[in-house]
Amino acid sequence: MQTSASLTRSVAVVIASIALAASLHAQMPIPYGAPISLEHAKAVAAVAVAEAQKNNWTMAVTIVDPNGDLVFFEKLDGTQLGSIDLSIDKARSAARFKRPTKTYEDAVAGGGVGLRILKVPGAMPVEGGIPLVENGKIIGAIGVSGGQSSQDGICATAAAATVH
Secondary structure (H helix, E strand, C coil): CCCHHHHHHHHHHHHHHHHHHHHHHHHCCCCECCCCCHHHHHHHHHHHHHHHHHCCCCCEEEEECCCCCEEEEEECCCCCCHHHHHHHHHHHHHHHHCCCHHHHHHHHHHCHHHHHHHHCCCCCCCCCEEEEEECCEEEEEEEEECCCHHHHHHHHHHHHCCCC
16 A cells, blocks of 8 residues: 555646646647748738728738748838838747747847847747648748737738638
């Protein structure tokens, strides 16, 4: 018969094993798939544009393929010119690093070791870039810029949610 200390250790080992397995699963990168088509990219971007227009935000919207190469770009009239490059950089970062750029924004905001991201070439630490995942594979990414980063994120999230 197990003692309560032995039982507690056994439960702790099981919990630690489950946590480790979950951590390893969470770190498994999403594989790349075939690149998004031009027509699909236009449709995804249209959702981001509609969200921006609904809120009276001026935005630049970029769709890239898994390599981060431009597939489609649209800029609403009145959008600040600096947002063109930012939207491209956000999309490219999300595609190449397989994660939303908000991940890096949060890391920088947390300070400490999170500041290391500022030295990773191509990692954009501003919300608004999201990988586009279809059938469990990254087919590209969207980058949106023009408003506050949270507004950019709202438009990008709305558009990315249409890809399954």
